[in-house]
Amino acid sequence: MKRFYLFVLLVSFIIGLNAQRGLFGIAYDDPLNKADSLLCYQGFLATDIEGNLITYRSDYNKFVDAIILIVDPTDEIVIGWFVSYSKENTKEQDEYVLEQLEKMHGKAVYLDKKREKISWIFDEQRVAIYGYAPSGNLCVYYYDFSRPELFQLPPTIENKIDKNQPDISEP
Secondary structure, X not given: OHHHHHHHHHHHHHHHXXXXXXXXXXXXXOEHHHHHHHHHHOOOEEEEEEOOEEEEEOOOOOOEEEEEEEEEOOOOEEEEXXXXXXXXXXXXXXXXXXXXXXXXXXXXXXXXXXXXEEEXXXXXXXXXXXXXXXXXXXXXXXXXXXXXXXXXXXXXXXXXXXXXXXXXXXX
């Protein structure tokens, strides 16, 4: 009986860890060096650093426009990330992303029909949100409600964003 409880505890622990790991193998609280290595291995290179936001792009992956890491500047750990997919992707390609999210995180726990967003709530602070930006890009946003100040766009980025860029200012 003790083995059974130990097994259940171990499985619960492993499932909890997997729930926090997301697209491109990135996880909450990953050291920046680890997340950077994961993205480089997948063909993404850092192209812009603005404040605590690091933008990665790939010349090889035409399905993803950008991946933006949101990093705690003092600890250099990932507290969130944002994936913007190409507006040219097909509906089937967007549905494939949703299927992968469901494999990683299980069925969505919240569906916001009005804003057309699907969410996975990992705990009281962290969430993943699947939806479309006003530009039509599919976006997946890994957000941490305990650190909203780090998810604010610096003024230099706000000046660069035009109507065709995804809105990452609000999950």
